[in-house]
Amino acid sequence: xxxxxxxxxxxxxxxxxxxxxxxxxxxxxxxxxxxxxxxxxxxxxxxxxxxxxxxxxxxxxxxxxxxxxxxxxxxxxxxxxxxxxxxxxxxxxxxxxxxxxxxxxxxxxxxxxxxxxxxxxxxxxxxxxxxxxxxxxxxxxxxxxxxxxxxxxxxxxxxxxxxxxxxxxxxxxxxxxxxxxxxxxxxxxxxxxxxxxxxxxxxxxxxxxxxxxxxxxxxxxxxxxxxxxxxxxxxxxxxxxxxxxxxxxxxxxxxxxxxxxxxxxxxxxxxxxxxxxxxxxxxxxxxxxxxxxxxxxxxxxxxxxxxxxxxxxxxxxxxxxxxxxxxxxxxxxxxxxxxxxxxxxxxxxxxxxxxxxxxxxxxxx
Amino acid sequence: xxxxxxxxxxxxxxxxxxxxxxxxxxxxxxxxxxxxxxxxxxxxxxxxxxxxxxxxxxxxxxxxxxxxxxxxxxxxxxxxxxxxxxxxxxxxxxxxxxxxxxxxxxxxxxxxxxxxxxxxxxxxxxxxxxxxxxxxxxxxxxxxxxxxxxxxxxxxxxxxxxxxxxxxxxxxxxxxxxxxxxxxxxxxxxxxxxxxxxxxxxxxxxxxxxxxxxxxxxxxxxxxxxxxxxxxxxxxxxxxxxxxxxxxxxxxxxxxxxxxxxxxxxxxxxxxxxxxxxxxxxxxxxxxxxxxxxxxxxxxxxxxxxxxxxxxxxxxxxxxxxxxxxxxxxxxxxxxxxxxxxxxxxxxxxxxxxxxxxxxxxxxxxxxxxxxxxxxxxxxxxxxxxxxxxxxxxxxxxxxxx
Numbered sequence: 001x002x003x004x005x006x007x008x009x010x011x012x013x014x015x016x017x018x019x020x021x022x023x024x025x026x027x028x029x030x031x032x033x034x035x036x037x038x039x040x041x042x043x044x045x046x047x048x049x050x051x052x053x054x055x056x057x058x059x060x061x062x063x064x065x066x067x068x069x070x071x072x073x074x075x076x077x078x079x080x081x082x083x084x085x086x087x088x089x090x091x092x093x094x095x096x097x098x099x100x101x102x103x104x105x106x107x108x109x110x111x112x113x114x115x116x117x118x119x120x121x122x123x124x125x126x127x128x129x130x131x132x133x134x135x136x137x138x139x140x141x142x143x144x145x146x147x148x149x150x151x152x153x154x155x156x157x158x159x160x161x162x163x164x165x166x167x168x169x170x171x172x173x174x175x176x177x178x179x180x181x182x183x184x185x186x187x188x189x190x191x192x193x194x195x196x197x198x199x200x201x202x203x204x205x206x207x208x209x210x211x212x213x214x215x216x217x218x219x220x221x222x223x224x225x226x227x228x229x230x231x232x233x234x235x236x237x238x239x240x241x242x243x244x245x246x247x248x249x250x251x252x253x254x255x256x257x258x259x260x261x262x263x264x265x266x267x268x269x270x271x272x273x274x275x276x277x278x279x280x281x282x283x284x285x286x287x288x289x290x291x292x293x294x295x296x297x298x299x300x301x302x303x304x305x306x307x308x309x310x311x312x313x314x315x316x317x318x319x320x321x322x323x324x325x326x327x328x329x330x331x332x333x334x335x336x337x338x339x340x341x342x343x344x345x346x347x348x349x350x351x352x353x354x355x356x357x358x359x360x361x362x363x364x365x
Numbered sequence: 366x367x368x369x370x371x372x373x374x375x376x377x378x379x380x381x382x383x384x385x386x387x388x389x390x391x392x393x394x395x396x397x398x399x400x401x402x403x404x405x406x407x408x409x410x411x412x413x414x415x416x417x418x419x420x421x422x423x424x425x426x427x428x429x430x431x432x433x434x435x436x437x438x439x440x441x442x443x444x445x446x447x448x449x450x451x452x453x454x455x456x457x458x459x460x461x462x463x464x465x466x467x468x469x470x471x472x473x474x475x476x477x478x479x480x481x482x483x484x485x486x487x488x489x490x491x492x493x494x495x496x497x498x499x500x501x502x503x504x505x506x507x508x509x510x511x512x513x514x515x516x517x518x519x520x521x522x523x524x525x526x527x528x529x530x531x532x533x534x535x536x537x538x539x540x541x542x543x544x545x546x547x548x549x550x551x552x553x554x555x556x557x558x559x560x561x562x563x564x565x566x567x568x569x570x571x572x573x574x575x576x577x578x579x580x581x582x583x584x585x586x587x588x589x590x591x592x593x594x595x596x597x598x599x600x601x602x603x604x605x606x607x608x609x610x611x612x613x614x615x616x617x618x619x620x621x622x623x624x625x626x627x628x629x630x631x632x633x634x635x636x637x638x639x640x641x642x643x644x645x646x647x648x649x650x651x652x653x654x655x656x657x658x659x660x661x662x663x664x665x666x667x668x669x670x671x672x673x674x675x676x677x678x679x680x681x682x683x684x685x686x687x688x689x690x691x692x693x694x695x696x697x698x699x700x701x702x703x704x705x706x707x708x709x710x711x712x713x714x715x716x717x718x719x720x721x722x723x724x725x726x727x728x729x730x731x732x733x734x735x736x737x738x739x740x741x742x743x744x745x746x747x748x749x750x751x752x753x754x755x756x757x758x759x760x761x762x763x764x765x766x767x
Contacts, residue, residue, distance in 0.1 A: 051558060073558045086555035090573050100559035103569070134656070151559055 002029035002186040003064040003077060003154035005050060010059035012045050012211075019045040021211040022059070027189060027204075029154075032181050034190040034198040037208035038234065038363065043191045046208075047157050050189065051080045063155060079148035080157045084164070085140055087132045093143055094119070094128030100151040118146040121183070138169050145180060155187045162197060174200050195235050199223065207231045209363070225267055226355060229279055234363035238281040239326045242359070245276045253356050255280045258322035262298045264356035277359040284315065286353040287328035289336075289345060296348025302326060303344050384685075391631060396696075398624035401711050403430055405621045411714050413706035417625040433625045442610035445522055446591050449606060452526035453533055453590040454583050460530065461537025461582055462575065465545050484539065486532040495599030498528035521604035528600040533589050537582040544578035 005027040012020040020042040027033040035043040048054035050061055052073035061068045068076060088096050095102075097118050098111040106114075119125050122142035127135075135143065141161060148156055158177075162170045178201050181188045192198050198205045199219045207214045207222060207230070215227040226232035229240070243257035253266050255278055264280040272278055282298075290296060302318035305325075309315075313329040314336055320326060328347060330336050339345060397405035401414035401422075416422055421432030433439070464483050471479055486494070506518025517523050548571075556566045572579075594608040601609055614623060700706055 053554060053558075073554070074560045074562060078558070080555070080558045082551045082555060084549065084551060086549065086551040088552060088556075088570065099556065099561070099569075103556075103559065103561040103565045147559065 004029050004062075005155055005187060005189065006062040006065075007046065007050070008060045008062060010046070010049060010056045010061065012042070012049060012054060013057040018042075018211045020049070020056075023211075023213055025206055025213065025216060027187060029187055030185055032178070032188045032190065032201055032203045034192060034202040034205040035208055036192055036195055036198040036205050036235070039193055041208045042211040043193075043208050044159055045211075047080070047159055047189065047191050050155070051078050051157050052076045077154040078157055079151045079153035079155075081144050081148050081159065081161045083159045083161065085144040085161065087140060087144060087147070089132050091132070092128060093124070093130050093132065093135070096132060096143060097128070097146045097150050099147065114150060118150055121149070121180070122146045137165050138173060141165065141173055142176070145177075149180075149184060153186065155189060156181075158188065158190045160192050160194075162192075163194070170197075177201060199235075207235060209234070226281070226357070227267060227270065229281070229357050229360045230363050232279075232281045232355065232357065232362075237284055237327065239284065239287070239328075240362060241280040241282065241324070243278065243280070245272050245274050245278055245356075248272070248274065252351055253278070255356055259320040259324065260300070262300070262354070263351035264298075264354040265352055266356055270357055272356065272358060278356055279359055280354055280356045282349050282354045284327045284329040285313075287326070287347045287349050289330065289339075290348045294348060297351045298349050298354070300326075300347045300349070301344065302347055304339055304341055306341055307339075391627070394624050395628040395631065397621055398628045400621060401714065402621070405619055405624050410700070410705055412710035413700050414711060416711075417621040418629075421620075421622060430620055430622070432622050433629065436622060438605065438610050439607070439622075439626070442605045442607040445601075445604055446607040449522055449525050449529065449597075450587045450590040452522075453529045454586045456526065456530040457534040457537045457586040458579060458582050460534040461539075462541050462579070464534070464538045465541030466571075468542060469545055469548075469550070484535055486535045489532065491532065491593065491595035492599065494531050495528050495596035498524055498531070498596075498600050499602070502527075519602065521600065521602035524600040524602065525597050525604075525606070528596050529590050529593055532596070533586045536589060537586055540578050540582045540585065541575065544575055548574060 005025075007023050007025045010020060010023045011018060023046060035046060037043045045054060049056050050063075052068065052071060052075075055069065063077060073080075088099065091099070094112065094115040098106075098115045101111045101114060115128055116125075119128055122145060124139060124142060124146075127139075132140065132143070144161065145156075162173050162177075165173060174197060177188075190198070190201065202219060204216065204218055205222055206216045209230050215222055215231045217225075222231060222235055226235065226238075232238045233240070241255065241257050241259075241262060243255040243262075245253050246256045246261065247254035248266075249263075251266055251268075252263050253272050255262050255264060257280075262280055264282075266272055287300075288294070288296065290299075300320070302320060304316055304318050307314060307316045309332075310329075312332055314332055315327060315329050316336075316339065318326050318328070393407060394405070396407055398417050399413055399415070400406060400410055401412040401416055402409070403422075417432045418434065419432045420435045421430045423429050431439075468476065468479060468483070502518040502524055506515045508514065552570055552574075553566050556570045557563075561569065592608065594612060597606050598609055598612070605613075611623060611626070614620065704710060
């Protein structure tokens with residue numbers, strides 16, 4: 001059983017500080033939905049508002065179209081997985097998993113049966129008698145999930161549960177989480193500051209900054225068509241090119257920068273007029289070194305300053321005439337040994353791969 | 366000689382002096398409990414005897430010197446102390462726990478104020494707590510006329526429980542605060558989120574977490590109550606606790622029965638401490654074994670499974686143990702060699718003392734004392750007061766002795 005979760009004009013204030021400001025989201029039942037944002041952006045506050053630990057100062061939280069105001073966390077059809085997991089250290093694994101059944105007065109045999117079922121789901125059969133401290137990081141993670149699922153929640157809330165794990169385990173847990181979600185088919189609401197996690201697992205993501213929603217959409221939508229300069233630079237990497245709009249051709253706009261003119265695609269909901277201060281964004285992987293026959297509609301002269309080897313990619317850091325910095329990446333499979341520090345080259349990029357947005361602050365300012 | 370040896374040597378001497386200073390009086394006191402003499406002493410050694418643990422003795426001058434078993438005042442005092450200790454534990458532990466939990470719920474400046482107020486009772490002199498409790502309850506008892514309120518307001522044991530709880534609950538509070546500081550409050554939230562009510566969170570999460578603190582707070586509260594004197598001496602009114610009995614005994618002159626009592630308490634303390642330590646180590650061993658078993662299960666690596674040979678280890682306290690054994694053997698051989706034990710020795714000593722006493726009495730009676738000797742001689746004595754026993758007018762107001 002899954003349920004819709006709707007936040008309707010939710011604001012949470014602490015004194016005069018807005019931890020969340022006028023947030024409107026509708027999460028569909030059975031969806032894997034992520035809130036993505038830098039630390040302190042209010043995403044955890046929203047999660048606490050959904051789970052009932054924090055009453056919204058304004059607005060309503062609706063779960064299954066029912067207003068949740070005044071209903072405590074122990075009465076909501078949600079289960080929360082904490083950042084530090086908050087497993088009970090004095091109880092065994094089974095006792096942890098069956099805790100929610102115990103407090104409801106479910107009989108011992110029933111509890112054991114259910115705990116065994118859940119242990120099987122998380123591939124920890126026969127390990128129910130262990131103490132929590134005898135488990136490894138990934139196993140603890142799975143126990144926390146099983147404990148939350150034992151409540152049979154309609155919505156599972158996850159507060160950066162993977163942040164304490166090492167890289168390999170984190171990658172494996174991403175897949176596992178996704179699989180568990182498909183198996184139990186309930187709504188997952190996931191909180192993270194890691195865009196990689198959000199993009200790989202989610203059906204949709206909501207990008208947040210300073211308590212406000214910047215953009216909601218499918219992963220590729222958010223990545224390819226960012227609505228704000230913040231989203232453009234927070235989700236993935238982007239090179240900003242500052243300038244003024246000098247011409248408009250259909251859905252494309254021409255931007256005049258200190259280093260030349262470029263053509264970039266406008267977002268449908270963010271139309272620009274001639275003379276507007278704006279920023280064109282071009283991602284490192286869409287900047288190419290032109291080969292014979294290539295014909296890009298934008299060309300850019302750069303001076304290589306340094307480069308680094310990342311494995312699958314080689315990253316180059318270059319400067320433009322005006323002194324602006326730019327980064328571009330080349331797949332390792334392409335031979336770039338002739339390009340060294342100090343060499344001047346011309347790069348090209350397609351206007352369809354570049355977005356132009358009204359000027360606003362970036363995520364990395 | 367290398368400097369490190371020198372430093373170690375000096376360190377050894379320092380530690381020896383330190384412990385001698387700390388435990389010397391206790392050891393000497395313990396030994397005096399086994400000397401049959403009326404006054405606690407090691408030299409002269411009269412006879413080795415357990416009489417001070419038993420019935421005590423009738424002194425050669427007819428006075429009864431009670432031993433540990435025959436001293437009913439001591440027994441009453443111990444019983445009152447135990448009752449008071451139990452009462453203090455049952456009140457202080459919940460009060461301290463509640464106060465500490467409240468501290469986790471209040472914020473910022475209020476928290477500091479609350480903390481200061483909570484620990485204030487330990488800064489008050491115990492005497493003042495004792496007196497103020499008596500004064501307050503005397504007024505309360507005065508309100509009720511005859512009956513329950515009046516009875517309880519003048520009941521020393523009840524007042525002492527209240528007075529001691531005033532400051533002992535603060536120590537309990539501090540123990541709980543220390544434990545709660547390390548409590549992960551998200552556990553409470555997790556339990557709530559899993560559907561537990563606040564009551565269930567308290568009994569299933571918080572109380573199990575606090576159980577070690579509850580145990581240590583109970584022990585500390587009991588010990589503080591048992592050994593308290595300065596508050597108790599006022600609030601106990603006409604009753605007696607162990608400490609007030611001992612204090613009143615010391616005022617009349619100390620007896621080896623007190624040494625016997627001290628030794629009994631020391632022995633009980635050591636037995637309790639050793640038992641606790643043995644149990645704790647057992648639990649720790651079981652824990653490490655389960656951990657090792659877990660590690661072995663996980664890593665099917667033979668290198669980890671290698672058994673270590675248990676070598677013979679010299680206990681660290683060997684020097685101290687050897688010293689005690691040597692001294693004890695020496696003392697025991699001296700006692701046996703000189704026949705300084707058993708009933709015959711005691712009888713002989715009593716006989717000798719009695720004859721000496723009679724001899725002195727005879728000498729006093731037969732000797733004619735000079736005026737100078739009667740007035741106390743040149744050393745003072747009663748010369749300034751004259752013959753007070755010869756002047757009946759002095760006792761007119763006093764009413765005489767019973």
